[in-house]
Amino acid sequence: MTPRVTPAEQRQLDVRIPSDVQYIEAIVEQVVLRCAAHSYPRRHLALNVPVALTEAISNAILRGNHDDAARSVHVRADVDSSRLVLEVRDEGIGFDLDACTEDPTTPENLLREDGRGLFLMRRLMDHVERFSDGGNVVRLILHRA
Amino acid sequence: MSFSVSTRGDVCIVEVEGQLIVGNRQELKQKILDELEKGTRKVLVDFARTGYIDSSGLGVLVSLAKKIREMGGDLRLANLNDDLQTLFELTKLDTLFQISETRERALENF
Numbered sequence: 414m415t416p417r418v419t420p421a422e423q424r425q426l427d428v429r430i431p432s433d434v435q436y437i438e439a440i441v442e443q444v445v446l447r448c449a450a451h452s453y454p455r456r457h458l459a460l461n462v463p464v465a466l467t468e469a470i471s472n473a474i475l476r477g478n479h480d481d482a483a484r485s486v487h488v489r490a491d492v493d494s495s496r497l498v499l500e501v502r503d504e505g506i507g508f509d510l511d512a513c514t515e516d517p518t519t520p521e522n523l524l525r526e527d528g529r530g531l532f533l534m535r536r537l538m539d540h541v542e543r544f545s546d547g548g549n550v551v552r553l554i555l556h557r558a
Numbered sequence: 559m560s561f562s563v564s565t566r567g568d569v570c571i572v573e574v575e576g577q578l579i580v581g582n583r584q585e586l587k588q589k590i591l592d593e594l595e596k597g598t599r600k601v602l603v604d605f606a607r608t609g610y611i612d613s614s615g616l617g618v619l620v621s622l623a624k625k626i627r628e629m630g631g632d633l634r635l636a637n638l639n640d641d642l643q644t645l646f647e648l649t650k651l652d653t654l655f656q657i658s659e660t661r662e663r664a665l666e667n668f
Binding site for chain 1: 577579580594609621624641644645648653654
């Protein structure tokens with residue numbers, strides 16, 4: 414029997430994972446399911462949400478927590494019919510988001526293997542911010558329309 | 559998610575099933591490096607059955623393309639859906655790779 418999902422469960426996700434990139438895909442799937450339940454556009458479900466959230470969680474694991482399995486990453490998602498708010502919290506010291514402005518699409522950067530994560534988050538989400546609240550938090554917001 | 563490898567003439571075809579992301583990019587890289595070790599110089603990555611790709615996946619494709627071109631070969635792409643095409647356009651990687659609509663078209667002039 415399929416478990417009944419309450420409206421609150423359908424709207425929110427609150428999960429803590431070890432710093433292991435193998436957990437990312439399952440979390441992304443859960444968030445996409447909630448967005449689909451609120452009729453987000455197909456493009457959001459197939460591109461914006463999965464790519465931006467994968468970037469945020471992998472940054473938290475690999476950069477924030479330095480791939481230390483003893484440290485955890487806390488992911489919260491709040492979805493309604495108007496917007497998706499994602500918060501990804503790691504145990505790192507944080508970084509200056511405004512200082513990370515390098516453009517990976519310039520000719521001198523195009524052949525670099527890295528440097529596209531934050532760029533993609535910014536391009537695929539409507540709002541990206543970072544703050545500290547005892548941990549290092551990246552908040553992403555995407556409007557449904 | 560998995561990768562299947564086949565050959566057509568002198569072209570190695572790698573099909574990406576599922577996502578190409580931080581958790582499995584090294585597996586793709588190693589599979590293609592193994593083919594290069596065997597003498598392959600033409601690699602076609604087929605995304606017909608791919609969901610999404612993150613920056614790590616894109617980075618691996620860039621890294622492999624550089625290496626293969628240095629060896630005198632090429633890495634080309636086929637079957638990007640609209641979302642993946644947009645991803646390559648956003649990052650301007652559509653200017654770095656030869657991208658074909660179908661596998662057959664990619665193989666025609668490889």
